[in-house]
Amino acid sequence: MSTTSSRGAPAEIRQVGPDDFPAVLRFFEGLSPESRRTFAPQPFDEEHARRIVETSDGAENVRLVAVRGGEVLGYCYFESRGPDLYPTVGLGIIDRAQNQGLGSRLMSALVAEARRLGKPGLVLTVHMDSARALRVYTKNGYRITGECSNGIQWEMTLDLDGEDSAR
Numbered sequence: 001m002s003t004t005s006s007r008g009a010p011a012e013i014r015q016v017g018p019d020d021f022p023a024v025l026r027f028f029e030g031l032s033p034e035s036r037r038t039f040a041p042q043p044f045d046e047e048h049a050r051r052i053v054e055t056s057d058g059a060e061n062v063r064l065v066a067v068r069g070g071e072v073l074g075y076c077y078f079e080s081r082g083p084d085l086y087p088t089v090g091l092g093i094i095d096r097a098q099n100q101g102l103g104s105r106l107m108s109a110l111v112a113e114a115r116r117l118g119k120p121g122l123v124l125t126v127h128m129d130s131a132r133a134l135r136v137y138t139k140n141g142y143r144i145t146g147e148c149s150n151g152i153q154w155e156m157t158l159d160l161d162g163e164d165s166a167r
Contacts, residue, residue: 011073011102013109016056016063020072024049024065027072030094038130039092052077060087062113066102073097076106078114078122086157087114089124091136103136111140111158120161125153 016024028044036044052075056063066074073094078087089110093103114122125148126133134154142156 011066011068011105013064013066013106015058016053016065016075018053020065020067021049021053023067023070023072024052024075027065027075027092027094030096031092032095035092035095035098038127038133039090042090042092059117062110062117064106064109064113066093066097066106074102074106076103076110078110078119086121086123087119089122091124091133098132103133104139107136107140111160115160121157121159123155123157125149125155127153 025046028042028049031039031044036042042048052063055061056077060080061077063075063077065072074092074097076089076091078089080087091103091107091110093106111122122142123145124137124142126137128151137156140158142158144154145157146155147153148155
C-alpha cells in the first residue's frame with residue numbers, strides 16, 4: 001500500500017519484516033526525547049527492534065511501517081492480549097515526518113487490518129498533554145474511555161463491532 005503525505009512525498013505502508021531490523025533501529029534513533037516520552041513504554045533499543053521485526057505475524061501481532069527510500073518514517077502496531085480483550089495499539093512518527101498526515105494514514109491502515117482480521121476493537125493510551133496524538137486518534141474514531149498511569153494518560157478505545165464489551 002502506498003500513501004502520500006500532505007507535503008506530497010510518497011511513503012509505502014506495509015507489514016514490517018525481518019529485513020527491516022536496521023531501519024527500525026534507525027527509526028528509534030530518529031525520535032526526540034519528547035517523541036520517546038509519548039511513544040512509551042518502548043525501550044528503543046536493539047533488542048526491542050529485533051522483537052518488532054520477529055514478532056509481526058500479521059494476525060495477533062500486526063506491525064506496520066511507513067517507509068520512504070528504505071527509511072522507516074513511522075511505525076504502528078497492535079498486539080493481542082487475549083481472546084476477550086481488545087488488542088493494544090501504539091503509533092510513532094520520527095520527528096521530521098510529523099505533522100504531515102502520516103500518523104493518520106498509518107492508523108487507518110492498522111484499523112483496516114484489525115477489521116480484516118475480525119478484531120472487535122482496539123485500545124491505546126495517550127499522554128493527556130499530547131494534543132497531536134489525541135487529534136490523530138480522535139480523527140480515526142477513538143474515544144476516551146478512562147484515565148490511567150496515575151492520571152497522566154487517557155485510555156482510548158475504538159469499537160469495531162459496534163459494542164463496548166471487551167477492553
